[in-house]
Amino acid sequence: MNAPSDQARTAHWITTAVEARLLRGALDVERTAHGVLPHRLPARAREQFPDAELATVEAQPSGVRLAFRTRATAVELDALPTKTVYQGVPSRPDGVYELLVDGRPAGRGSVPGGNVRVVDMATGSAVLRPGPPGTVRFTGLPDGMKDVEIWLPHTEVTELIALRTDAPVEDLPDRGRKVWLHHGSSISHGSFAADPTGTWPALAAALGGVELVNLGFGGNALLDPFTARAVRDTPADLISLKIGINLVNRDLMRLRAFVPAVHGFLDTVREGHPNTPLLVVSPVLCPIHEDTPGPTAPDFEGGELRFKALGDPADRVTGRLTLGVVRDALARITAQRAADDPNLHHLDGRALYGEEDFAELPLPDRLHPDPAGHRRIGERFAELAFGDRGPFAVTGG
Incomplete structure (x- = not known):
């Protein structure tokens, strides 16, 4: 007997409620008027600092997937979707x-339409233009029981309304893979990556055979205490913290505040993960800020958006x-703490993307890597962190 065609099978759609049990990589799920909205920060953190920019980037579901x-x-x-x-x-x-x-x-696939958030980069103000929901459809999947993941767009706030399939859905069982939680800036979030599995953390997670929780927040890796508490309270087997670029390009603090803030962030993480392998990663190469302080400003010279540093090198x-x-500073801090914390490790970000990489794969806007740059960073991280001699060496799973 022939198997039924896609058209025949989809005449009997099964609707499954989108619930937290079907989502991986989200720390919280909010009920909305349309459905559910995955968040990468818990509600308490969002309430403490109701900033529009942070609210946008933490609700852009980088690394979040239906499974x-x-x-x-x-x-x-x-x-x-809400597009920026x-x-x-x-x-x-x-x-x-x-x-x-x-x-x-x-x-x-993509969902056309949706809301549009229009941002004025000069003032930081934003206007929301409402739009309709849409549907993304996948057909021709192989028959038989299988694990399915739908990775959500890393650049769009995404409210999930309904999941339909032509056969019943079951919870995905635990495959025994370790959970890697990573926190970082827009590069970790996925700026300029072509797709959600093309961000460097997603690439590294796939190569390392681990489950990703990506707390990369564009422009918002700022040593915020509520982010440290979110990391502290989230179950994880491996943790990495990529620290530095946003603090420089926002000109947010001086060295006097930076050093104790890093210690405080690490102290908070260790409250919940006292023995978890913890890797502190310093910034990848970014020539405009290697020796020049922030702030960073948009530069439209030449008709394309690039960035420039406005600080004075003498102010170091x-x-x-x-x-x-x-x-x-990060090298000193981690060396000092590692004397009493053998599970704390340090990685110079230039080992992931340095001068030779910049010569081959320059930063298109002077700040963010392109898709090939993401792949380079992801492959290097997988080798250095998840490799046999790395702090995250993973066996089995």
Whole structure:
């Protein structure tokens, strides 16, 4: 007897409620008027600092995916995206939803329309233009029981409305893989990555065979105490903290505040993870800020958005932060603490992306790597952290 066609099977869609049990990589799930909204910071953190920019980036679901078991050969997901557009800058392509079957790419699509958040980079003000939800559909999946993941767009706030399949959905069982929690800046969030599995943490997680929780927040890796508490309270087997670039490009603090803030952040993380392998990663190479303090400003010279540093290199003597200053401080801090914390490790970010990499794969906007740069960083991190001699060496799973 022939198997039913996709058209015949999808005549009998099964709707499954999108709930926290189906989501991986989210710390909280909020009920909305449309459905559910995954968050990468808990509600208490969001309440403590209701900042519009932070609210946007933490709700952009970098690393968040729907995960389930099913025999379905067709899957539909209704969603309401909120897309960010910057005045004077060409709009980015619609965000990508990627479907994996048993860990392998099996489809990709986008949801057109949705809300649009228009940001004036000169003032920081934003206007929200409401729009309709849409649907992304995947068909032609292999028959038989399989693990399915739908990775959500890392650049769009995504409210999930309905999941439909042409066969029942089951919870994805625990495969015994270690959970890696990573916190970092826009590079970790995925700026300029082409798709959600193309961010460097997602690439590194796939190569390392671990489950990713990505707390990379564009422009907001700022040693915030509420972020430290979120890391502290989130179950994880491996933790990495990429510290420095946002503190420099926001010109947020001086060396006097930076050193105790790093200690405080690490102290808080260790309250919840006293013996978890913990890797502190300093910034990757960024020539505009190697020896020049922030702040960073947009530079539209030449008709394209790039960034420039506005600080004065001479101000390093007064404690203003540059990437060089930050790297030296992080190396000292981790060496000091490692004397009593054998599970604390340090990685110079230039081992992930340094001068030779910049010569081959320059930063398109002087600040963020392109998709090839993300792959380079992800592969290097997998080798240095998850490799046999790395602090996150993972066996089995």
